[in-house]
Amino acid sequence: MSLALPALQNDAPSIERAAASLGVDATTLGELVQLALQPVLWEAASQAAALTDIDTWERGYCLCCGAWPALAELIGTERRRVLRCVRCGSGWSWLVLLCPYCGTDDHRDLGSLELGADGSSGVETRGHRIDVCERCHGYVKAVQTFTSNSAVRLVAEDVATLYLDAAAAQAGYRRPGDADAATAGIPRLAREGRS
Ligand SMILES: [Zn+2]
Ligand SMILES: [Zn+2]
Numbered sequence: 001m002s003l004a005l006p007a008l009q010n011d012a013p014s015i016e017r018a019a020a021s022l023g024v025d026a027t028t029l030g031e032l033v034q035l036a037l038q039p040v041l042w043e044a045a046s047q048a049a050a051l052t053d054i055d056t057w058e059r060g061y062c063l064c065c066g067a068w069p070a071l072a073e074l075i076g077t078e079r080r081r082v083l084r085c086v087r088c089g090s091g092w093s094w095l096v097l098l099c100p101y102c103g104t105d106d107h108r109d110l111g112s113l114e115l116g117a118d119g120s121s122g123v124e125t126r127g128h129r130i131d132v133c134e135r136c137h138g139y140v141k142a143v144q145t146f147t148s149n150s151a152v153r154l155v156a157e158d159v160a161t162l163y164l165d166a167a168a169a170q171a172g173y174r175r176p177g178d179a180d181a182a183t184a185g186i187p188r189l190a191r192e193g194r195s
Contacts, residue, residue, distance in 0.1 A: 007033035008065060034087065041065055041088035042151045049090070055082075057092040060100025060176075060185030064090045068176045068185075069100060070158045072131070072142040073149065082148060083140070086158045089151025101176040102136035103187040109135040113171055128161055130168050138177025139168040 006014035007030055015033075019026035045064045048054060057063040062085035070086035072094065083100055084091045098105045113130040127144030141164040149157055165175070176184070183191055 003029070003033045004037055007037060038087065038155075045085075045088040045090045045151070054090055055093050058187060058190055060094075060103065060179075060187075062088060062090050063092065064088045069140060070154075070175075071161065072140050074127075074129070074142050074144045075148060076146060079144065081142070084149070084154055086154055089154060091148060096131070098187055099133035099136060099138060099177070100140060100185060101138040101179040102133060103179075103183060103185065103191065104133060104135045105188055106135070109133055113139065113168060113173070128164055130164050130173075132168070132171075132173050133177055136177030136179050137173050138179065139173035139175055141165065141168065 003015065003018055005011070006018075012026070012030075015030045016026045019029045022029070041064070045054075048064045052063075054063050060083070061068055065085060065088040067085050067087040069083035071084055073082045073084055073091070074080070075082055081094050081096050082091045083094045094100060095105070097107050097110050099110060104110070110131070110133055113132050129142040129144075130139050131142055132139045141161055143157055143161060168175070179185065
């Protein structure tokens with residue numbers, strides 16, 4: 001059976017069935033299939049980028065492969081926020097005050113995670129940050145950069161900032177948050193037909 005589709009769709013039951021029949025660990029098998037697919041997805045993403053302006057995509061999930069962004073880049077001195085899909089390498093501009101998961105733009109629900117035990121020191125070490133949403137309890141880690149990372153470099157950046165994922169998980173945030181499946185990734189303004 002082909003595992004490409006189940007891996008891309010995060011279809012855990014299918015992966016678990018295949019892993020059981022092969023006698024291997026399901027999580028490892030799922031990750032290996034995703035890794036094997038990555039070069040194909042990189043190629044698909046670069047072809048999609050030639051056909052359409054991905055930067056203006058208005059959903060929180062990836063236009064090319066449907067994955068949630070692994071991180072956001074804060075690019076240049078103006079720190080333009082660009083969501084990046086580590087699976088296929090796609091990137092698209094995104095407002096700072098907009099949750100990519102539940103789509104809220106209510107500034108009272110959006111902020112950055114404080115790491116210090118006394119709550120005084122923000123998590124802005126080495127140009128890294130964790131943006132959080134109190135509505136869906138989702139988080140997006142952010143890395144500062146002068147130019148956008150290549151797809152390969154992005155994978156390394158994701159691994160190098162795993163401590164941010166650990167800090168976010170410890171504080172009770174998830175990626176993605178508990179967004180409603182029917183409206184996941186769709187900004188509130190777009191849902192209300194106002195964008
Ligand atoms: Zn993608
Ligand atoms: Zn949210």
